Amino acid sequence: MKKSKTEMDYKKMTKSMKSLLKLSGYPVAVKFLTKKSEIPEDAEILTKNRYCQALMKARNGKNVILTGEEMNCPAAASAFGFRPLPEKLKSGNGLIGFGIVSDPEVGKRMFEGMSRLEEKSISAIHLFPLEKANEDPDVIIVEDDPEKLMWIALAYLHSTGGERIESSTAILQATCVDSTIIPFLENRINLSYGCYGCRDATNLSEKEAVIGFPSSYLSPIMEHLTYLSKKAIPRSRDKGALKTLKKHENYE
Numbered sequence: 001m002k003k004s005k006t007e008m009d010y011k012k013m014t015k016s017m018k019s020l021l022k023l024s025g026y027p028v029a030v031k032f033l034t035k036k037s038e039i040p041e042d043a044e045i046l047t048k049n050r051y052c053q054a055l056m057k058a059r060n061g062k063n064v065i066l067t068g069e070e071m072n073c074p075a076a077a078s079a080f081g082f083r084p085l086p087e088k089l090k091s092g093n094g095l096i097g098f099g100i101v102s103d104p105e106v107g108k109r110m111f112e113g114m115s116r117l118e119e120k121s122i123s124a125i126h127l128f129p130l131e132k133a134n135e136d137p138d139v140i141i142v143e144d145d146p147e148k149l150m151w152i153a154l155a156y157l158h159s160t161g162g163e164r165i166e167s168s169t170a171i172l173q174a175t176c177v178d179s180t181i182i183p184f185l186e187n188r189i190n191l192s193y194g195c196y197g198c199r200d201a202t203n204l205s206e207k208e209a210v211i212g213f214p215s216s217y218l219s220p221i222m223e224h225l226t227y228l229s230k231k232a233i234p235r236s237r238d239k240g241a242l243k244t245l246k247k248h249e250n251y252e
Contacts, residue, residue, distance in 0.1 A: 007134040013222045014131035020229045021148045025059040026129035029137035029215070030180055032117075033124040039065050043126060051076040051125070052175040052198035058127035059143055067124045073197065076176040080125065081117040100172075100196055110170040115181045141179050141212045143204055149191065149211045151228055152221060156189045156213060159220035167191045174198050179212030189213040 014027055033039060043065045046054055050073040054066040068082030078085035088094040092107025101107045130140055142152060157165055169178045169192050178192035192210045199206070213221070 006136070007132075010133040010218075011131045013218060014129070016222060017142075017152075017225065020225055020233070021144070021151060023142065023144050023148060025143065026061060026131065028055055028058040028141045028143075029126075029128055029130040029133045030055075030139040030141060030212075031126040031135075031137045032122045032184075033065075033126055034122055036067075036123050039124060040126065043128070046070055048072045050197070050201050051080070051180075052202050052204075054125070054127050055141060055143070055175050056202040056204070058129060061129055063128040063132065065124050065126055068122075073176075073201075075111075075114075075173055075197070079114055079116050079173060079176050079181055081119045081121050085111060095172075098196060110172050113170060114173065115168075115177055115185055117181060117185075136215045138215065139180050139183050139212050140215050140218060141175070141210065143175075143208055143210050145207060146209045149209055151225060151233060152211055152213075153189060153191060155221040155224035155228060156217055158224040159217060165189060165191070169193065171195055172197070174210055179210045183212040183214055187214050187216075189217065 017023065017027060039045070040063070043063045045065045045067070046057075047070050049066055049070065051066060051071060052073075054064050057064050068077060068080065071077045071080070071082060074083075074086050075089055077083050086094070088097075090108070090111055092101065092104035092109075092111070095101045095107035095110070096104055101110075130137070142149060153165055157163065167190050168182055171193060172195050174192040174195035175198050178190055182188075182190045190212055194204055194209055198204055198210075204210075
């Protein structure tokens with residue numbers, strides 16, 4: 001079967017991003033499905049998974065579907081509009097139980113500031129390796145070393161004319177809210193340090209972070225990443241200035 005232009009473009013751009021940045025996994029495409037009938041036949045429907053776990057599986061090459069009924073994280077399920085936030089979390093007391101905050105008012109405020117999709121606005125979420133996209137996803141997510149995410153952010157900054165990047169996080173719901181919902185609702189990039197939940201539930205390492213951006217920015221990001229790869233990225237990674245310091249100070 002002949003591949004569509006969109007599919008060929010995504011495959012080319014994804015492979016280029018992986019090669020230029022030396023990514024350890026696949027950039028992930030996230031697509032919101034409004035009807036269950038939109039679920040692709042070749043996708044695996046997950047049971048009792050968290051959103052961050054579905055993202056982990058897509059980063060490792062799987063094509064997966066997560067429905068509201070099977071989303072095994074009440075906070076993420078609320079953020080995606082599948083069901084209300086449980087009272088224990090809403091009050092902030094749930095975060096005390098996890099040892100995350102010592103004051104319930106702090107936890108309460110963290111959830112009050114959570115970005116959310118409209119209730120019942122989607123039926124399922126499709127997550128899969130970006131290079132397999134045959135239509136525009138809603139959001140693209142990359143999990144990897146902060147240095148690699150830095151270059152993506154710099155390329156994005158170039159595409160917006162040099163406007164400084166502002167990121168939003170509560171160090172809570174790093175993959176669902178910070179990296180997916182905020183980029184989708186606000187049509188911008190967002191960076192996250194990770195959170196208790198995704199670090200507990202997935203193989204995201206202590207050295208990795210997360211970034212998400214709308215798919216409309218992929219083309220300009222890749223255009224400038226290609227430019228950066230010619231001089232800035234290799235020179236920075238070579239640490240020439242540090243080598244000069246070491247030579248000057250006889251520093252090891």
